Amino acid sequence: xxxxxxxxxxxxxxxxxxxxxxxxxxxxxxxxxxxxxxxxxxxxxxxxxxxxxxxxxxxxxxxxxxxxxxxxxxxxxxxxxxxxxxxxxxxxxxxxxxxxxxxxxxxxxxxxxxxxxxxxxxxxxxxxxxxxxxxxxxxxxxxxxxxxxxxxxxxxxxxxxxxxxxxxxxxxxxxxxxxxxxxxxxxxxx
Amino acid sequence: xxxxxxxxxxxxxxxxxxxxxxxxxxxxxxxxxxxxxxxxxxxxxxxxxxxxxxxxxxxxxxxxxxxxxxxxxxxxxxxxxxxxxxxxxxxxxxxxxxxxxxxxxxxxxxxxxxxxxxxxxxxxxxxxxxxxxxxxxxxxxxxxxxxxxxxxxxxxxxxxxxxxxxxxxxxxxxxxxxxxxxxxxxxxxxxxxxxxxxxxxxxxxxxxxxxxxxxx
Numbered sequence: 079x080x081x082x083x084x085x086x087x088x089x090x091x092x093x094x095x096x097x098x099x100x101x102x103x104x105x106x107x108x109x110x111x112x113x114x115x116x117x118x119x120x121x122x123x124x125x126x127x128x129x130x131x132x133x134x135x136x137x138x139x140x141x142x143x144x145x146x147x148x149x150x151x152x153x154x155x156x157x158x159x160x161x162x163x164x165x166x167x168x169x170x171x172x173x174x175x176x177x178x179x180x181x182x183x184x185x186x187x188x189x190x191x192x193x194x195x196x197x198x199x200x201x202x203x204x205x206x207x208x209x210x211x212x213x214x215x216x217x218x219x220x221x222x223x224x225x226x227x228x229x230x231x232x233x234x235x236x237x238x239x240x241x242x243x244x245x246x247x248x249x250x251x252x253x254x255x256x257x258x259x260x261x262x263x264x265x266x267x268x
Numbered sequence: 269x270x271x272x273x274x275x276x277x278x279x280x281x282x283x284x285x286x287x288x289x290x291x292x293x294x295x296x297x298x299x300x301x302x303x304x305x306x307x308x309x310x311x312x313x314x315x316x317x318x319x320x321x322x323x324x325x326x327x328x329x330x331x332x333x334x335x336x337x338x339x340x341x342x343x344x345x346x347x348x349x350x351x352x353x354x355x356x357x358x359x360x361x362x363x364x365x366x367x368x369x370x371x372x373x374x375x376x377x378x379x380x381x382x383x384x385x386x387x388x389x390x391x392x393x394x395x396x397x398x399x400x401x402x403x404x405x406x407x408x409x410x411x412x413x414x415x416x417x418x419x420x421x422x423x424x425x426x427x428x429x430x431x432x433x434x435x436x437x438x439x440x441x442x443x444x445x446x447x448x449x450x451x452x453x454x455x456x457x458x459x460x461x462x463x464x465x466x467x468x469x470x471x472x473x474x475x476x477x478x479x480x481x482x483x484x
Contacts, residue, residue, distance in 0.1 A: 086397040090315075094403075097373070101304070104366070144390035148383055152397065155383075158376035159311060165369035169362040177359040180366060183300040188446075189308055214467030217428040219403070234402075252428035 082132050082149060089125045089156050092118055095232045096163035098221045098248050102191050103170045105184045111222070114231050115167035122160040129153040191248045192218070192257065198241040199263025208235030215268045216260065217253035222246040296350065299343040300367055306332055306339070307370035307377075309446050312435045314377035316405050316460050318384060319395045324443050325436060325460075326381035333378040340371045405435070405462045408472050412455035416475050422449025429481055430471045432463030 096118050103112035130150060137146035169176050184191060196202050202210050213219050223230040223237065224244040230237060239245070247257060259265035310332045317325035344367075347360040383391065399405070410416055416424060427433045437444045437451065438458040444451055453459075459475075461468065473479040 083397055083400060087400045090398060091402050094311075094401075097308070142390075144386065145393070148386055148391045148394065149397070151383060152380065152394070155376045155380045158379070159373050162307075162369040162373035162376065165372065166366050169365050172362060174358045174362065177363040179297045179300060180363055182297050183304055186297070186301050187304045187308075189305075211466055213431040213464045214470065215429075215431070217431045217433075219431070219464075249431075250427040250433075252425055256428065 082129060082136075085125050085129045085132070086153070086156075089122060089129070089153065089160075091232075092122055092125070093156050093160040093163065095221065096122070096160050097166075098191070098219075099231065100163040100166035101184050102221060102246055102248075103167050104176055104180045105191050106193070107170060107176060107181075109170060110229060112167040112170035114222075114229065115163055116171075118231075119160055119164045122157055126153050126157050188250070189248055190251050190254060191221070191246065192254050194245050194247070194258055194261035196239055196241055196243040196245060196261050197263040200241070200261050201263070201266055201268060202239045202245075202261060203241040205239055206235060207233055207237050207239065210239070210268050212247075212257070212260070212268060213249075216249065216256045218247040218249035218257045220245055220247050294342060294346065296343055296346050296363070299339055299346065300363065300370075303336060303339050303343070303367055303370040305446075306336055307373040309435070310336075310374045310377040311380075312405065312433075312462050313445065314380040315398050316435055316462075317381045319398050319405055320407065320460070321384065321388070321395075323384070324438075325445075326384050328436075328443070328445050329377055329381045333374050336371045336374040340367055343367045403463055404465070404468070405460065406468055408459045408461055408468075408475050410453060410455055410457045410459065410475050411477065413477065414453075414455050414475050415477050416453045417455040419453055420449060421447055421451050421453065424453075424481065426471065430463065431467035432461045432471050434459050434461050436460040 096115050099111050099115050099118070102108070103115065130153065133146045133149040133153075137143050169180070202212070207220060220233055221231070223233050223239070223246070225240060225242070245257075245261065249257075256265070260268055310329055313325050313332070314329050316322065317329060344364060347364055351357050351360055383394065421434060434447055435445070437447050437453070437460070439454060440456070461471070470479070470481065474481040
């Protein structure tokens with residue numbers, strides 16, 4: 079994977095995580111989650127700056143201006159998507175409680191967000207997210223994990239789940255019940 | 269080419285929906301929920317259009333983009349009419365900020381598909397830039413005798429069973445975007461899906477009749 083591809087991978091995944099987190103922040107009226115969206119926005123800016131640099135320098139080297147332009151435009155689009163996520167999260171950081179309709183809309187949309195606790199009896203405890211195959215078995219994608227007082231945002235397949243972890247996940251309504259059963263230990267197979 | 273969007277109806281229905289929006293009061297919650305749904309769908313569609321260089325999907329993105337303009341306008345009107353106190357106004361201002369952010373996201377998706385207006389020889393690298401993500405966008409062709417044939421998406425419970433979401437389906441010359449649970453799959457359908465690797469492998473194997481949907 080070349081450098082620009084790697085930067086885009088990071089940027090696209092980050093912008094999507096930001097959107098999931100922004101809606102989660104609305105749903106749970108959580109300042110902590112909203113603040114993370116702002117932190118990630120800084121990362122997006124940095125990634126965009128790096129993409130700009132490598133794309134301009136590659137244009138200088140190979141003289142392919144059109145290619146550099148396409149790359150710059152795409153990076154700007156993804157940056158705009160990330161900005162949208164930030165605008166959403168911003169509503170949570172005001173001193174006024176978000177309108178209750180916001181929460182209802184997040185709950186009623188095609189893709190829902192849900193929160194479950196990993197019980198000590200759960201098959202998820204002490205496994206990595208990759209091992210659990212949670213997403214491919216329930217359709218629920220883990221956005222964040224809260225362990226005691228700390229948050230892990232955007233966990234990957236190597237992230238280990240522990241009993242007592244609070245999992246924040248997004249996915250289809252049909253996947254929610256399964257996730258709840260698995261996390262509570264009522265269902266022993268993922 | 270006729271296009272059907274399960275959410276917004278076919279072309280004819282679409283026109284009707286817009287009229288409905290103009291004349292009938294619609295509630296803020298439904299408007300906002302639709303805006304959230306569209307803003308998520310439209311980015312997946314935009315990436316798909318660019319990755320696979322599919323004009324029809326790019327056109328659908330542009331249509332959804334203009335639908336979002338209308339939804340935003342309608343939600344603004346509805347919110348203004350519902351505002352009675354300063355507290356209402358403060359809360360609605362936040363709500364409208366979310367609606368407007370969803371519209372910004374849709375505009376960005378529209379800009380993504382406009383990259384296809386660039387000559388193809390200037391963007392051969394574009395698919396690979398977007399193809400390496402946690403959740404990849406890919407194509408599954410249903411063979412004529414696929415076990416998924418003649419079943420609805422809801423019956424198969426595709427997304428919850430595999431973690432893979434069907435974003436669009438090409439049925440012959442016709443496209444169905446954001447297919448709902450009631451859409452019936454047929455042999456020969458081309459599915460554009462988004463999801464994790466292991467779920468994709470399982471769904472593809474099942475679609476091709478090589479394995480069950482649930483077994484390892």
